[in-house]
Amino acid sequence: MLRKIANPARLLTFQRTMASTASTGPLVRTELDSQTGYATVILNRAPVNSLSLEFMAEIIKTVDELERSKIRGMILTSPSSKVFCAGLDVLEMVNPSEDRLRSVWRNLQDTWAKLYGTSFPTVALINGHAPAGGCLLALTCEYRIMCSNFSIGLNETQLGLAVPPWLQKTMRNTVGSREAEIACIKGTMFSSEEALKIGLVDELAADKGEAMHKACNYLDTFKNMSPYARSATKLLLRNKKIEDMKRAREDDIDRVVKNVMNSDFQAGLAAYLQSLKDRKK
Ligand SMILES: CCCCCCCC/C=C\C=C\CC(=O)SCCNC(=O)CCNC(=O)[C@H](O)C(C)(C)COP(=O)(O)OP(=O)(O)OC[C@H]1O[C@@H](n2cnc3c(N)ncnc32)[C@H](O)[C@@H]1OP(=O)(O)O
Numbered sequence: 108m109l110r111k112i113a114n115p116a117r118l119l120t121f122q123r124t125m126a127s128t129a130s131t132g133p134l135v136r137t138e139l140d141s142q143t144g145y146a147t148v149i150l151n152r153a154p155v156n157s158l159s160l161e162f163m164a165e166i167i168k169t170v171d172e173l174e175r176s177k178i179r180g181m182i183l184t185s186p187s188s189k190v191f192c193a194g195l196d197v198l199e200m201v202n203p204s205e206d207r208l209r210s211v212w213r214n215l216q217d218t219w220a221k222l223y224g225t226s227f228p229t230v231a232l233i234n235g236h237a238p239a240g241g242c243l244l245a246l247t248c249e250y251r252i253m254c255s256n257f258s259i260g261l262n263e264t265q266l267g268l269a270v271p272p273w274l275q276k277t278m279r280n281t282v283g284s285r286e287a288e289i290a291c292i293k294g295t296m297f298s299s300e301e302a303l304k305i306g307l308v309d310e311l312a313a314d315k316g317e318a319m320h321k322a323c324n325y326l327d328t329f330k331n332m333s334p335y336a337r338s339a340t341k342l343l344l345r346n347k348k349i350e351d352m353k354r355a356r357e358d359d360i361d362r363v364v365k366n367v368m369n370s371d372f373q374a375g376l377a378a379y380l381q382s383l384k385d386r387k388k
Pocket residue numbers: 154155157158189190192193194195196197198199200208211212236238239240241243263266268269270271274363366367383384387
């Protein structure tokens with residue numbers, strides 16, 4: 108459940124409707140507490156918040172809007188009780204047109220860059236599983252609080268995909284070189300407790316209420332600090348990685364196109380999709 112806000116009149120909800128969504132309501136909901144200046148960004152693409160082209164465009168637009176609104180902090184979460192984000196929408200990879208695949212990948216790069224380079228502090232409230240692109244979203248945030256009994260990790264290699272350099276670097280920056288190297292190569296999915304142990308997440312919480320409380324505590328640590336000094340320091344730490352990604356982005360997209368258009372990859376993907384369905388039987 109989302110944190111209760113003392114005065115509902117303070118709750119401003121930005122809502123946008125998007126075409127081609129299976130979710131009810133907008134793909135991304137933002138609730139702004141005008142007392143604290145903290146925005147809760149709720150990823151809302153049922154059933155598992157998989158990242159389609161349009162969903163990522165909406166996340167990017169939301170962050171742009173929050174930058175303009177001069178918020179004091181952002182908490183990124185999901186309304187689901189089981190899934191934070193299931194990663195890229197695997198259907199985007201099934202025999203895609205090359206143009207769409209390029210756009211999907213470009214939007215994933217931009218989603219990462221936009222969230223990674225926010226001027227305001229960010230917390231991922233990981234209240235469910237976070238494989239692959241779900242882990243990527245969490246890694247863009249400054250601080251991660253994860254509810255118990257879920258899994259998180261960059262499992263791309265398990266799916267036949269290479270982890271791109273900019274994402275490897277983000278993982279390295281978070282858990283250190285050795286852990287990142289092994290985790291990326293093996294495609295390890297970590298339990299919440301294991302993730303805490305290697306520093307992939309910063310704190311655990313028993314439930315979403317406790318996680319929200321901890322997220323606000325993290326954001327409160329900046330309450331009396333100059334937003335300018337804070338964000339300038341963050342961007343000095345992070346901008347080079349964003350610029351590096353942008354410089355190499357066309358090569359990155361070419362590599363993904365080659366990877367995904369390959370017939371062996373497509374055969375593996377078909378088997379993977381079947382295995383997702385079989386798990387339910
Ligand atoms: C564009 C090209 C890129 C490639 C370049 C490589 C670069 C690498 C960098 C980043 C790459 C990211 C790649 C990815 O993110 S790939 C996606 C990886 N994600 C997964 O493998 C997650 C698969 N899903 C699950 O493990 C589970 O669904 C889980 C998230 C644990 C939730 O389990 P549960 O609550 O039991 O829900 P269901 O499994 O029943 O799922 C409900 C329905 O949702 C469908 N589903 C699940 N995941 C996805 C997904 N990622 N995309 C699309 N659809 C998904 C699932 O099939 C169910 O559908 P249905 O009800 O119709 O059967």
